[in-house]
Structures are given as structure tokens and as C-alpha cells.
Amino acid sequence: MTKKKYTLYKADENGDGPAPCAFFLSPAGCRNGDNCKFAHILPNDGKSKAKATPTKTKSTPKAPVISSTASISSSDISSESEDEAPPPKHVTTKTKAKKTKATKKATPTTPKTVTIVEDDMFLPHGQSSASTPVAPNSESDKKKRKRNSDPFAKPKKSAATPTAESTPKSNQKKAKVVKKQDSFRDLDLPIASFQLPSAHVALANLPIASPSAITAKKATPKEVKYPIPNNTEEGRKWKNAVLATRANPKYKSDFDYDKAKEIEHDELSSLWFKASPFGPDKAGNPHVVAIDCEMCETVDPVSGAKNSKALCRLSIVNAVNPDEILIDTLVKPKWPVVDHRSRINGIKKDHLENVEFTLDHAQAFMKALCSNETVIIGHAVHNDLIALKMEHHCCVDSAMLFSIKDEPGATCSLKDLAFSVLNREMPDVHDSVNDARVALSVIEEGYIKTNGKPEPITRTFSRNRRFGNANNGADQLFVHRIPKCCTPDHISKMFMNHTSVQPTEVPDVEFNSDTGKTTVTFASIQHANLAFNALAGEPKPDKTGRMQKRVYLRTGGYIAVRKMIAPKKSNTTKE
Structure with missing residues (x-):
């Protein structure tokens, strides 16, 4: 060199x-x-x-x-x-510019979709999430599991957010609403009537009681942030029931509209509205209404985001005169329907094909009907309001005004309330007009007429009542915390794979929030006990004292299997 x-x-x-x-x-x-x-x-x-x-x-x-x-x-x-x-x-040397390598932009990786095979949903018998750790597919999956143990919770908002160009033109059209109207009755809306074949029979036998006056109490400082129905005589009759609903420990989480918006797709979270303040324009409207909505599940064709509470039927009755139906119509969902839930609401694909009434029309009706002091009555009414994208706090909820005997913290179903308070059976297929009237009657009979001190109800089992079964649920197991993609067939196969005991009946899963529940029936009490004992793990008592076990999912989380009958307390006393 x-x-x-x-x-x-x-x-x-x-x-x-x-x-x-x-x-x-x-x-x-x-x-x-x-x-x-x-x-x-x-x-x-x-x-x-x-x-x-x-x-x-x-x-x-x-x-x-x-x-x-x-x-x-x-x-x-x-x-x-x-x-x-x-x-x-005489030449001045020029400094050459350094060549910088262009930094490669990292391509965002789309989280892998977890595909659940029917026989592959649950972990093998005896394994838990602790013994078999499941690696999340991405950081977003970790956050989802941290927020909710449901492994099949709705995915975070996709990066491919639909724009005005990518959204079908039919979805961009806004409801044509008459700007000047005296009341909701003057709206020109494309109502799509719907009635189940057996609806008129159920409605004809339904006892309807008129509302009773109750003594109004002063609101506590914590309740001042929400409107109170003080401006009308009708509203004041329901004031205590409104405050009692808000006093329920579950109210804060169930009526957390900010949380509901947060987990929704951007396009849906932008649709929310509030009723206008009470004023002369609403003076002639009903001030207390009973509501029930039917929902289906839809998917955004652009981003793949799901909406499990897409409105597909809206029914509202006048609480002062329950015979008056203010509106009852099918609603065309914004996105394509992937599950009509016909087994629950009776609405099928062909029922919605020619419907022109949309969520925009439903919201226009609610804006014209309600003020922020309008009392809205229903059962688990927060689900109806979420489907409508309506933020409202003057509500009376039958699910929050009654308790179940020996089950503190448990929520009673409308079927249990109807049987215990009104002594009547509810049909298996929901009819929203009937459900709105039943919820109204249950509150009037069981809550208002007892001056806000209803007796705890006893949980009932429709199957046992129909067939005269004296087992009172001992031949059944209650399965809850079920993820949304889990079907009755999954539950049945889970019992076969883990216990070798075949259930005789697994009803449709009832979803009230992010998870669902169902009651599984076996051939006998011995079969139910054998299935429960065969499940891996130590049984632990829940809040009601009933023993339950966990079955873990391959993607994380678990479902809970619980006995229907609490163990008998020992009568032995200390000498």
C-alpha cells in the first residue's frame, strides 16, 4: 500500500x-x-x-x-x-451534498383476523389461559383483551376508514324531513309496518294500568347534571322512577354513551344526537313514552367493522294511553345485514328488502317527539337508545328497578318480570310493541303501585312451567360470558368434548352487552350434575352462592358454567 x-x-x-x-x-x-x-x-x-x-x-x-x-x-x-x-x-472546490438514503416508510400491518373453527373454539379439557398462553396477533389485540376479556370483541377502527367517495351513494342520502312542522305527527316518513302473526293475541290479553301519582323528592346534587322531568305533570309522576333508575349501580356503565361511541366505527359514532331542551314546540307531545327496538348485526363493506346493534325495527307507544302506537316501523340498516336474528325478532331478509325508512328517519322522528325531559320507559332501554344513537338520561328501566331473590346484583329478564308481576307468559319471538307495553305495565304494577318498594322476584323457568317439570332448574346449567361469535352449536359441542354429556336443549344465546348467556338443559338432574362435575377446575361460588366453573377459549378469555340451584345451607348449630 x-x-x-x-x-x-x-x-x-x-x-x-x-x-x-x-x-x-x-x-x-x-x-x-x-x-x-x-x-x-x-x-x-x-x-x-x-x-x-x-x-x-x-x-x-x-x-x-x-x-x-x-x-x-x-x-x-x-x-x-x-x-x-x-x-x-482559480477553481473553488464545491462540497458535494451527501446522499441520504430515503427512509422506508413502514407499511402498517393489518391485524390478522382470528378465524374460529366450530370444534376449535375452546381449549382442550383441563387447560386454561394460564397454562396455555395465547400470543396476541398484534398490539391492538392486546389492548382489546386488556379492555375486555371477550376475545371476539369488535375490532378497533380499521385504518381503511370509508370516505364519502367509497361510501355508496345510497348511504350518503340524508332523510328528507320537513323543516317546519308543529309536531312529530306532521313528519312525512316512509313507515314500513310489521306485525308478527301472534302479536294481536298477546296484546289483547295484556293488562294495562294507568300511571299512579307518586310523591316527588328533591334530587341529590349528583343528579343535577342530568335533566329532571319537572316541566309537565306527566313527567313529574315518573320523576322518582327516573331517579331510582339512575341510582342503580349499573346505570353509570350501561348508560355510558361516551364508551359506546368510543368502541364504534367512526362513521357510526358521528351519528349520535341529543334531544333539544324542553320548550313550547314540544308542549303538545306525549311526555312519557314506552319504547322497544329490534336489532340485527351488520358489517361495513369497506372496512369490515361490525355493528351488533343495528336498528331494524322501532316501536313507541304513548305511556299515558298505551293503546296509541306513536310509531311502529321496520328500519333499513345502513350497512349490509349479516345476521337478521330472525329467531329472536321474527324479521327476515325479505321483510327489509323494500323498506325505505332508515336510521335518519328514526332520528328525525325522535328529535321531533322528545325533549330532554321526555321520560322514555323500557327494559334494558340503554340498548334501544344505543341503536338509535340517542344520548338521553330521563329514562325508567325495568331491568334496574327490580331485584331477584337470593341473587344480589343479578338482572331479571322481561320474561321473569312478566310472569312474576303480571302472571303471564311472554312469547319466544319478540314483538317490540308487545315488549314496550309489557315493560310499561310491569313498572306500573310492580314499582309505582308499591310506592317504589317492589318485592324481589323469583327467577322462573318457562320450560319447567310448560311441561310441568318439578326439577325447578336442577337439570339445567347456566352458561354466561359467551362471546358474540359463539353459537348454540358451539356450546353443545363444548359439553360433548369436555364432559361426554350431550345436552337435550341449548337455546339461542341472549346478548345484552358484549357477551351473552343461555340456559342449557340436560336429560335429568343426574346428567346436569355429571356434566358440571366433569368440567376441569375447582368450582367456586359466585355472588349468589351458586357454584360455577370456567372453560377457557383458545383465543383468550373464558365462559362461565354455573349451577342453577344454590347448595343447601347446613342446619347444624354449634352446641
Whole structure:
């Protein structure tokens, strides 16, 4: 390898004398003055200002002459290699820009969709999430599991958010609503009537009681943030029931509209509205109404986001005169329907094909009907309001006004309430007009007529009542915390794979929130006990004292299997 030798250019043409001083011609000048070891060259004659002892470097090639008119820079006196040619005269060396490598933008990775095979949903018998850790597919999956143990919770908002261009034009149309109207009765809406074949029979036998007046109490400071129905006589009759609903410990979470918006797709979360303040424009409207909605499940064709509470039927009756149906119509969902839930609501695909009434029309009706003080009555009414995208707090909820005997914290179903309070059976297929009237009657008979002190109801079992079964649920197991993608067939296969005991009946899963529940029936009490005992793990009592076990899912989380009968307390006393 050739050793490079470096030398400075000389001051004159002969290559003699010291090298020129780089600082002499600078604005600051050379700090060494006459003591500088380099040559101070004058611009007009090129001569050195101070004489210095000439030095000669051996075997040094002659440097090119620097003109007196040339400006001297640090680049002109920089060193060069012996093997390289010196820079030409009067040429200022340009600094080349460094080439920077373009940083590759990281392509966002779409979380892998968890595909559930029917026989592969649950972990093998005896395994739990602790013994078989499941690695999440992405960071978003981790957050979902942290927020909710349901492994099949709705995915986070997709990056491919539909725009106005990608959204079908039919979805972009807004409801044509008459701007000037005296009341909700003047709206010109494309109502799509719907009635189940057996609905008129159930409605004809339904006892309807008129509302009773109750003594109003002063609201606590915590309740001031929500409107109170003080401006009308009808509203004041239901004031205590409104406050009692808000006092339920579950109210804060069930009526948490901010949370509901947060987990929704952007396109849906932007549709929410509130009723206008009470004023003269609503004075002639009913101020207390009973409501029930039917829902289906839809999917956004662009992003794949799901809406498990898509409105498909809206029914509202006048609470003062329940015979008056203010509206009863099918509703065309915004996105394509993937599950009509016909087994629950009786609505099939062909029923919705020619429907023109949309969520926009439903919201226009509610805006014209309700003020922020309108009392809305129903069972688990927060689900109906979420389907309508309506933020409302003057509500009376039958699910929050009654309790179940020996089951603190449990929520009673409308079927249990109807049988216990009204002594009547509810049909298996829901009819929203009937459900609205039943919820209203249950509250009037069981809550208002008892001055807000209803007796705890006893949980009933329709199957046992129908067939005269005296087992009272001992031949059944209650399965809850069921994820939304889990079907009755999954539950049946789970019992076969884990216990080798075949259930005789697994009803449709009832979803009231992010998870569902159902009651599984076996051939006998012995079969039910055998199935429960065969499940892996130690049984632990729940809040009601009933023993339950967990069955873990492959994707994380678990379902709970619980006995229907609490163990008998020992009668032995200490001597």
C-alpha cells in the first residue's frame, strides 16, 4: 500500500517560501501578525507582507501559482495526496451534498383476523389461559383483551376508514324531513309496518294500568347534571322512577354513551344526537313514552367493522294511553345485514328488502317527539337508545328497578318480570310493541303501585312451567360470558368434548352487552350434575352462592358454567 505524503503549497512560482496564511485575508485577520510562520500575501502585488525564512520540502512537486486577485479560502490550501493531481487554478472546490438514503416508510400491518373453527373454539379439557398462553396477533389485540376479556370483541377502527367517495351513494342520502312542522305527527316518513302473526293475541290479553301519582323528592346534587322531568305533570309522576333508575349501580356503565361511541366505527359514532331542551314546540307531545327496538348485526363493506346493534325495527307507544302506537316501523340498516336474528325478532331478509325508512328517519322522528325531559320507559332501554344513537338520561328501566331473590346484583329478564308481576307468559319471538307495553305495565304494577318498594322476584323457568317439570332448574346449567361469535352449536359441542354429556336443549344465546348467556338443559338432574362435575377446575361460588366453573377459549378469555340451584345451607348449630 502506497504511503501518502502531504505538503502545503508554496507562496511563489518556484515553490519556495512558506505557504500562504489562510487567516490573513479574513475579516478578523491573522492573530499572529509578523510572528506568523506562514506568508501574508497582499492582494495587489501578491508579495509577502512579512519575510519568512524560505523552507524547501524534499521531493515536493511545484505547486501552481496563486494569483494575487484570487480569493483564498480554506479549500485552496487544503492538503492533497501525492497520487492525486492538485486542483486547477482559480477553481473553488464545491462540497458535494451527501446522499441520504430515503427512509422506508413502514407499511402498517393489518391485524390478522382470528378465524374460529366450530370444534376449535375452546381449549382442550383441563387447560386454561394460564397454562396455555395465547400470543396476541398484534398490539391492538392486546389492548382489546386488556379492555375486555371477550376475545371476539369488535375490532378497533380499521385504518381503511370509508370516505364519502367509497361510501355508496345510497348511504350518503340524508332523510328528507320537513323543516317546519308543529309536531312529530306532521313528519312525512316512509313507515314500513310489521306485525308478527301472534302479536294481536298477546296484546289483547295484556293488562294495562294507568300511571299512579307518586310523591316527588328533591334530587341529590349528583343528579343535577342530568335533566329532571319537572316541566309537565306527566313527567313529574315518573320523576322518582327516573331517579331510582339512575341510582342503580349499573346505570353509570350501561348508560355510558361516551364508551359506546368510543368502541364504534367512526362513521357510526358521528351519528349520535341529543334531544333539544324542553320548550313550547314540544308542549303538545306525549311526555312519557314506552319504547322497544329490534336489532340485527351488520358489517361495513369497506372496512369490515361490525355493528351488533343495528336498528331494524322501532316501536313507541304513548305511556299515558298505551293503546296509541306513536310509531311502529321496520328500519333499513345502513350497512349490509349479516345476521337478521330472525329467531329472536321474527324479521327476515325479505321483510327489509323494500323498506325505505332508515336510521335518519328514526332520528328525525325522535328529535321531533322528545325533549330532554321526555321520560322514555323500557327494559334494558340503554340498548334501544344505543341503536338509535340517542344520548338521553330521563329514562325508567325495568331491568334496574327490580331485584331477584337470593341473587344480589343479578338482572331479571322481561320474561321473569312478566310472569312474576303480571302472571303471564311472554312469547319466544319478540314483538317490540308487545315488549314496550309489557315493560310499561310491569313498572306500573310492580314499582309505582308499591310506592317504589317492589318485592324481589323469583327467577322462573318457562320450560319447567310448560311441561310441568318439578326439577325447578336442577337439570339445567347456566352458561354466561359467551362471546358474540359463539353459537348454540358451539356450546353443545363444548359439553360433548369436555364432559361426554350431550345436552337435550341449548337455546339461542341472549346478548345484552358484549357477551351473552343461555340456559342449557340436560336429560335429568343426574346428567346436569355429571356434566358440571366433569368440567376441569375447582368450582367456586359466585355472588349468589351458586357454584360455577370456567372453560377457557383458545383465543383468550373464558365462559362461565354455573349451577342453577344454590347448595343447601347446613342446619347444624354449634352446641
